[in-house]
Amino acid sequence: MRILTVCGMGFGTSLMLLMTIKEIGKKYGAAIEGEAVDLGSYKGKPCDLIAASGEIAKQIQTDVPVLAIKNLLNKADIEEQLKPFLEKKGE
Amino acid sequence: MNTTKNSTLRKMLTRKVVRLGVEGLKTPQEVIAYGGSLLEQAGKVNRQYITDMISAYESLGPYIVMAPGLAMPHARPGGNVAENGISFLQLKTPVAFQHSFNDPVKIVITLAGASDDGHIDLLQDLSSFLGGEGVIEQLSQITSYEELMKII
Numbered sequence: 529m530r531i532l533t534v535c536g537m538g539f540g541t542s543l544m545l546l547m548t549i550k551e552i553g554k555k556y557g558a559a560i561e562g563e564a565v566d567l568g569s570y571k572g573k574p575c576d577l578i579a580a581s582g583e584i585a586k587q588i589q590t591d592v593p594v595l596a597i598k599n600l601l602n603k604a605d606i607e608e609q610l611k612p613f614l615e616k617k618g619e
Numbered sequence: 620m621n622t623t624k625n626s627t628l629r630k631m632l633t634r635k636v637v638r639l640g641v642e643g644l645k646t647p648q649e650v651i652a653y654g655g656s657l658l659e660q661a662g663k664v665n666r667q668y669i670t671d672m673i674s675a676y677e678s679l680g681p682y683i684v685m686a687p688g689l690a691m692p693h694a695r696p697g698g699n700v701a702e703n704g705i706s707f708l709q710l711k712t713p714v715a716f717q718h719s720f721n722d723p724v725k726i727v728i729t730l731a732g733a734s735d736d737g738h739i740d741l742l743q744d745l746s747s748f749l750g751g752e753g754v755i756e757q758l759s760q761i762t763s764y765e766e767l768m769k770i771i
Binding site (some may be wrong): 535536537539540541543544547548567581582583584598599600601602603 | 680683694742743745746
């Protein structure tokens with residue numbers, strides 16, 4: 529599945545989040561293709577899911593599901609939010 | 620425990636770029652400027668980078684408060700970063716960054732990446748170190764540089 533992570537600059541938090549998500553994907557045996565982008569460039573990029581910090585997620589307008597992550601360092605929490613999508617994909 | 624894993628962080632966090640029990644900073648802008656000034660003094664960034672980090676906070680909002688109590692100010696390199704660097708501030712008086720759930724900020728790790736992806740290893744190290752159970756709480760309680768080195 530293809531996941532976009534978004535932050536203000538596409539350089540810091542979105543990259544960190546993407547690494548965490550890929551790590552979780554591995555654990556579930558899900559092939560995750562991802563890209564970290566800034567708020568100005570997520571639109572029009574095809575993806576199945578978008579993940580961002582809660583503050584950034586508020587500003588995202590899209591038709592795909594958006595995961596709003598409160599604590600970007602809490603892997604367990606990110607995994608919890610991501611799990612339903614990974615499991616669905618694997619069926 | 621994590622000696623090998625976090626050796627990069629340990630190497631980067633020299634005494635020059637670490638300040639504990641920082642007093643007198645009242646606004647996010649002052650906090651970012653101070654964290655940035657340590658990187659400037661260490662020759663990692665120029666003055667413009669500090670200005671860019673402050674404008675990023677002002678225009679993009681407080682999302683750099685990544686976890687409860689922890690802010691990681693940064694900007695795009697834009698030719699203003701000589702080499703990857705981080706500085707570490709422990710604030711004696713926590714500062715509100717107007718974040719919805721992670722305020723107030725007690726620990727500030729100011730980040731400078733020299734190129735668009737040359738800092739990925741650094742981000743990885745930071746994320747695995749800071750994501751450890753209770754680490755931010757520990758960091759807000761240390762009183763010496765040596766203690767910091769022990770935790771990392």
